[in-house]
Amino acid sequence: MPKFTVEESRFRREWFDLVETPDQWKELDRIGAVKGESDPIRVENCRTGRMGVAKPGPVKAHQDYFCRAAHEKLAYDLAYLLELPVSPVVLWREGAPDPYKRGRSISAWAFEQSLTWKAADASGFITPAQTEAARSIISAMRAFHIWIGDRDRETHQIGIDLAAGTGELRVSFYDHSSSMSYIWSSDDAETQTLPTYFPLPDLREIMLETADRIAALPESQIRELAMRIKEPYLPDVTRHRILSNLLRRKAKLREILTAAHRTEDRRRNG
Amino acid sequence: MADNVEAIQIGRLDVSRITYHTNLQHSFGLIIPLGVIAELTVGSWRALGLISRSALSDEELRAIAGVLRDRLRDPFAFLAQQFDWALAETQAGEALSSLSQRFADSMFIAPPQGHQVRKVLPQSASVGSAILADLRRERDEEFYLMLAEMAEVREPVSSDDRTRLLSRCAA
Numbered sequence: 001m002p003k004f005t006v007e008e009s010r011f012r013r014e015w016f017d018l019v020e021t022p023d024q025w026k027e028l029d030r031i032g033a034v035k036g037e038s039d040p041i042r043v044e045n046c047r048t049g050r051m052g053v054a055k056p057g058p059v060k061a062h063q064d065y066f067c068r069a070a071h072e073k074l075a076y077d078l079a080y081l082l083e084l085p086v087s088p089v090v091l092w093r094e095g096a097p098d099p100y101k102r103g104r105s106i107s108a109w110a111f112e113q114s115l116t117w118k119a120a121d122a123s124g125f126i127t128p129a130q131t132e133a134a135r136s137i138i139s140a141m142r143a144f145h146i147w148i149g150d151r152d153r154e155t156h157q158i159g160i161d162l163a164a165g166t167g168e169l170r171v172s173f174y175d176h177s178s179s180m181s182y183i184w185s186s187d188d189a190e191t192q193t194l195p196t197y198f199p200l201p202d203l204r205e206i207m208l209e210t211a212d213r214i215a216a217l218p219e220s221q222i223r224e225l226a227m228r229i230k231e232p233y234l235p236d237v238t239r240h241r242i243l244s245n246l247l248r249r250k251a252k253l254r255e256i257l258t259a260a261h262r263t264e265d266r267r268r269n270g
Numbered sequence: 271m272a273d274n275v276e277a278i279q280i281g282r283l284d285v286s287r288i289t290y291h292t293n294l295q296h297s298f299g300l301i302i303p304l305g306v307i308a309e310l311t312v313g314s315w316r317a318l319g320l321i322s323r324s325a326l327s328d329e330e331l332r333a334i335a336g337v338l339r340d341r342l343r344d345p346f347a348f349l350a351q352q353f354d355w356a357l358a359e360t361q362a363g364e365a366l367s368s369l370s371q372r373f374a375d376s377m378f379i380a381p382p383q384g385h386q387v388r389k390v391l392p393q394s395a396s397v398g399s400a401i402l403a404d405l406r407r408e409r410d411e412e413f414y415l416m417l418a419e420m421a422e423v424r425e426p427v428s429s430d431d432r433t434r435l436l437s438r439c440a441a
Contacts, residue, residue: 030381032374049297109294113335113376122372123351125337162335162376 015088052106064101068177070234072105075176110172117158139203143210150179187244193260211253281312284384308409316362319433
């Protein structure tokens with residue numbers, strides 16, 4: 001499991017406790033440019049100078065059916081409870097509900113210097129040993145993503161710490177907007193699990209251990225995290241749908257993973 | 271009407287700045303200007319051009335994390351690999367947006383900024399030269415503008431460049 005520095009742990013706690021930023025943030029430049037993404041914008045905290053990434057951007061601001069910001073915040077909060085390396089997120093009310101119908105979130109950068117796993121791998125920066133060493137955390141995060149119904153996973157959503165040198169890579173996960181109510185259309189939605197996106201197979205034992213840790217989370221704590229995200233970020237009916245699915249799926253996550261593994265084995269064996 | 275009036279071709283020219291952010295978390299981090307990449311599509315033609323610094327100062331290199339420092343001693347060599355990837359793996363008009371999605375953190379390729387172009391292309395062997403001249407002009411203007419805007423670079427800058435022209439019809 002990841003080791004956070006003292007400063008990282010302090011900051012992660014601070015943004016876990018903070019639902020919505022009270023600070024002024026300045027919008028800087030756009031980041032990324034692929035159709036269908038969240039149109040994110042680099043932002044700077046006017047008081048502290050901390051940088052982050054706000055989304056959605058103006059192109060997606062009108063999408064009132066898509067609670068991107070709420071998904072980002074809740075995914076971080078749940079990952080925090082599990083000590084999983086999702087980059088810290090707070091909600092940002094500026095510009096809501098007009099033009100930002102469902103508000104915005106700000107994600108902190110996990111590392112001072114970072115590349116995505118995909119870009120680093122394509123550029124030859126990641127050794128086979130580092131890929132092998134990352135399997136544990138990737139597998140743990142796979143269980144987490146399956147729990148929250150996040151089917152939009154790719155290695156470009158994993159940031160790596162460039163300060164790591166040739167040792168084990170520190171990683172952080174971004175972009176959980178297309179999860180939960182984006183996928184779940186009813187209170188007891190079925191969610192298809194996808195094969196891994198990582199170059200190496202899952203470590204199934206790690207996935208099942210993570211499922212057990214998720215199952216052990218107190219229901220009251222998950223309810224509390226969902227309840228503190230209010231309008232305009234999350235309408236009541238959507239919160240109810242998210243909670244219903246999170247609680248139901250947490251109880252049977254081991255079963256969901258085992259079924260997914262069986263499907264993978266069948267696919268592999270023809 | 272005269273027979274030698276050629277059709278107007280509509281196309282697009284985009285440029286993206288390439289920078290390196292030495293501290294993503296705080297605003298006081300050094301941002302190192304590296305280069306500019308440009309793409310021009312018009313008619314059946316696609317042109318891609320890169321201009322980049324070929325060396326960094328010692329101070330800039332010290333600010334880059336270990337894994338990348340050696341690779342960025344010659345930024346052009348590193349960026350030329352990305353250029354070749356974009357040329358081979360992306361559709362015409364999509365190179366810069368694909369690169370900006372790929373490098374959206376410390377190595378930062380900005381989302382493309384551009385404009386429509388309307389051109390009458392000569393029906394001769396010089397058509398390629400005309401397209402590349404347009405591409406180079408805008409790419410290089412953006413590069414030197416970026417260097418001038420970023421006060422960190424005060425010394426003469428060595429640079430290198432690469433351009434490629436493809437005819438979609440010929441391909």
